Amino acid sequence: MSVYKREMIQSHDVVDSRNKTLEREINLAKNIQTTLLNGEKPKLENDEVSGISIPARLIGGDYFDFYPLPNGKLRIVVGDVMGKGIPAAMLMILTRGAFRTAAESTKGPGETLTAMNNALYSDLRKLNSFVTVFCADWDPVLGTLTYSNAGHSLPTIIKENKQKVDIPTVKGIMLGGLPNQVYKEESAALAEGDLVFIYTDGIIEAVNAGNEMYKVNRLEELLKSVVVKNVEEIEKTVIKDLNQFTEGLPQKDDITMVLLKIGKESTAISSYNSPLV
Amino acid sequence: MLLNVNSFVDGTKQVFKLDGVLDYSTVDTFDFFSKTKEFVTELEVDFSELEFIDSTGIGAILSILHSASSLNAKVDFVGMTDDTKELFETIGVFEIKKSLLGEE
Numbered sequence: 580m581s582v583y584k585r586e587m588i589q590s591h592d593v594v595d596s597r598n599k600t601l602e603r604e605i606n607l608a609k610n611i612q613t614t615l616l617n618g619e620k621p622k623l624e625n626d627e628v629s630g631i632s633i634p635a636r637l638i639g640g641d642y643f644d645f646y647p648l649p650n651g652k653l654r655i656v657v658g659d660v661m662g663k664g665i666p667a668a669m670l671m672i673l674t675r676g677a678f679r680t681a682a683e684s685t686k687g688p689g690e691t692l693t694a695m696n697n698a699l700y701s702d703l704r705k706l707n708s709f710v711t712v713f714c715a716d717w718d719p720v721l722g723t724l725t726y727s728n729a730g731h732s733l734p735t736i737i738k739e740n741k742q743k744v745d746i747p748t749v750k751g752i753m754l755g756g757l758p759n760q761v762y763k764e765e766s767a768a769l770a771e772g773d774l775v776f777i778y779t780d781g782i783i784e785a786v787n788a789g790n791e792m793y794k795v796n797r798l799e800e801l802l803k804s805v806v807v808k809n810v811e812e813i814e815k816t817v818i819k820d821l822n823q824f825t826e827g828l829p830q831k832d833d834i835t836m837v838l839l840k841i842g843k844e845s846t847a848i849s850s851y852n853s854p855l856v
Numbered sequence: 857m858l859l860n861v862n863s864f865v866d867g868t869k870q871v872f873k874l875d876g877v878l879d880y881s882t883v884d885t886f887d888f889f890s891k892t893k894e895f896v897t898e899l900e901v902d903f904s905e906l907e908f909i910d911s912t913g914i915g916a917i918l919s920i921l922h923s924a925s926s927l928n929a930k931v932d933f934v935g936m937t938d939d940t941k942e943l944f945e946t947i948g949v950f951e952i953k954k955s956l957l958g959e960e
Contacts, residue, residue: 659911660911661911661912661914661915662880662911662912662915663880663912707915707918707919708915709911709914709915709918709947711911711947729948730946730947730948731946732946750945750946750948751948752947752948752951752952753947753948756918756947756948756951756952757948757951757952757955780910780911784910832910
């Protein structure tokens with residue numbers, strides 16, 4: 580064997596070994612993200628809650644989380660990091676840390692977003708990135724959803740009789756946009772059978788072969804048709820409808836949804852952690 | 857999906873006409889920084905031929921706002937569809953523009 584041929588084989592072996600290491604590390608990163616995202620869901624006495632995130636690539640930049648508070652409320656967050664893939668996933672982990680720390684020490688969703696922006700602003704600015712976040716506290720005793728918004732779309736709320744609920748709009752700048760932001764809060768009273776659907780834009784911007792987008796109207800009509808089902812069934816139906824709509828085309832953006840369905844009466848949350856607020 | 861950026865200078869105004877899709881797959885072709893002339897006092901971003909913009913594309917628009925702020929230049933967005941306006945409103949782009957460029 581010539582020296583040239585031997586060097587070529589050795590070079591190929593090195594590249595192959597590096598590719599395998601990279602593939603292994605990406606899979607480990609995927610496992611870390613999947614584990615952190617799909618952690619234990621809080622158990623509500625009468626209400627139902629669920630969430631799922633499907634990255635467009637191996638890992639993604641969408642984020643959702645539940646944080647049961649010692650006052651009986653459930654803090655919910657859904658976030659969307661600018662971009663896709665590994666860079667977005669790294670910032671998603673940063674966002675998760677900021678939320679978990681802020682949720683422990685802040686009284687409401689507005690304060691949580693302010694604390695998150697204070698924690699993340701300088702890093703996001705340096706990286707020319709940002710995160711849109713919707714944060715809400717569900718109070719099962721009073722039946723109110725108090726929410727705040729950092730550049731995210733508002734959730735869709737459908738009543739059991741298939742009517743869409745128009746909740747008060749609340750706007751705020753995305754995390755990483757400007758420093759020292761104060762995020763306003765609004766509240767909505769919810770009743771038995773109401774479905775709260777919080778989502779990222781990967782759902783409504785999914786594109787089919789005809790280059791048409793899924794759009795919010797289609798989502799709302801679908802949710803109306805399945806509102807009487809339980810959250811797991813609704814979640815599966817949305818994913819199935821998205822797959823049918825896109826006809827197997829590659830997913831372009833990360834897809835995340837969180838569902839809260841209001842049960843018969845006031846409930847208590849079985850906390851899996853006990854933050855001091 | 858492609859992005860074509862037609863950039864030209866008109867006096868002290870620099871215009872960027874965006875044509876196509878400004879997203880994760882095309883944003884690197886939007887070489888805003890090397891095309892921006894230091895003497896400009898006004899930047900115009902023309903969205904009239906833009907078909908779609910995602911969060912990465914919005915990140916590129918924010919970079920323009922930050923550059924304009926350091927150049928003391930004003931920025932005009934023209935030809936925006938209602939969907940793009942609503943997206944910018946939701947995310948907070950107009951608020952950032954006001955804050956960075958001292959607009960009323």
